[in-house]
Amino acid sequence: xxxxxxxxxxxxxxxxxxxxxxxxxxxxxxxxxxxxxxxxxxxxxxxxxxxxxxxxxxxxxxxxxxxxxxxxxxxxxxxxxxxxxxxxxxxxxxxxxxxxxxxxxxxxxxxxxxxxxxxxxxxxxxxxxxxxxxxxxxxxxxxxxxxxxxxxxxxxxxxxxxxxxxxxxxxxxxxxxxxxxxxxxxxxxxxxxxxxxxxxxxxxxxxxxxxxxxxxxxxxxxxxxxxxxxxx
Numbered sequence: 001x002x003x004x005x006x007x008x009x010x011x012x013x014x015x016x017x018x019x020x021x022x023x024x025x026x027x028x029x030x031x032x033x034x035x036x037x038x039x040x041x042x043x044x045x046x047x048x049x050x051x052x053x054x055x056x057x058x059x060x061x062x063x064x065x066x067x068x069x070x071x072x073x074x075x076x077x078x079x080x081x082x083x084x085x086x087x088x089x090x091x092x093x094x095x096x097x098x099x100x101x102x103x104x105x106x107x108x109x110x111x112x113x114x115x116x117x118x119x120x121x122x123x124x125x126x127x128x129x130x131x132x133x134x135x136x137x138x139x140x141x142x143x144x145x146x147x148x149x150x151x152x153x154x155x156x157x158x159x160x161x162x163x164x165x166x167x168x169x170x171x172x173x174x175x176x177x178x179x180x181x182x183x184x185x186x187x188x189x190x191x192x193x194x195x196x197x198x199x200x201x202x203x204x205x206x207x208x209x210x211x212x213x214x215x216x217x218x219x220x221x222x223x224x225x226x227x228x229x230x231x232x
Contacts, residue, residue, distance in 0.1 A: 005204075010036055040147075114146075121193050
C-alpha cells in the first residue's frame with residue numbers, strides 16, 4: 001500500500017493512529033511515520049528524511065516554513081496539548097495546586113520519568129521547572145530520561161520504584177497502558193503547546209498530505225482530539 005510519511009512530535013501519535021482507517025477509506029493511502037522529540041523530528045526533515053508532512057509545535061513548523069522546508073500555505077493548527085503529571089494506574093493520584101506542592105511531589109518521588117530534556121517540548125519544560133523550583137541538583141540522580149514521552153511513559157508503567165512519577169504531554173500519558181493522567185501542572189509551571197501540521201516542500205504525495213492535515217484539524221474530529229488529550 002502507498003503511504004503518506006509523517007515526521008511528528010509524540011503528542012500527535014494517538015490522534016494519527018485514531019485516523020488511520022478513516023484516511024485509508026478516504027484516500028486509499030496508509031500512514032507511516034516517525035514520532036519523537038520535536039527537535040529531533042525537525043532535524044530529520046532538515047537532513048532530508050522522506051516526509052510528506054510534519055506535525056510539530058507551531059513555532060517549529062513556522063521556522064521550517066521560513067527555511068523553505070514546509071509549504072507556508074499548507075500550515076494548519078491541530079490543537080493544544082498540556083504538559084501534565086502521570087502515575088502508575090495502581091498508585092494514588094497526586095494533586096498539585098501550587099508550585100510548592102509540585103516541589104514536594106518531585107522531591108518525594110524516587111524516580112521521575114521524562115522525555116529528552118534537550119529536544120522534546122515536555123522534557124525541556126521539565127528541566128526549566130526543576131531549575132525554577134530550585135531542586136534540579138537535588139533530583140538529578142532520580143531523573144529517568146528517555147528519547148521521547150511515549151517511551152518514558154512505558155518505562156513508568158513498568159517501573160518497580162516505590163514512588164515514581166512521570167511528566168510529559170497529556171496525549172502521551174493517555175495513550176499509554178498502565179499509567180493514568182494525574183493532573184495538570186500548577187500556575188507558574190504550566191505549559192500548553194499548540195501542535196501544527198504542514199506539508200513538506202519535498203513531499204512525494206502533497207495532495208494526500210493536505211487531505212490528512214484537513215482530517216487532523218477538521219471539526220468532524222473534535223471529539224477524537226478531545227478523547228486523545230488535545231485541549232482544542
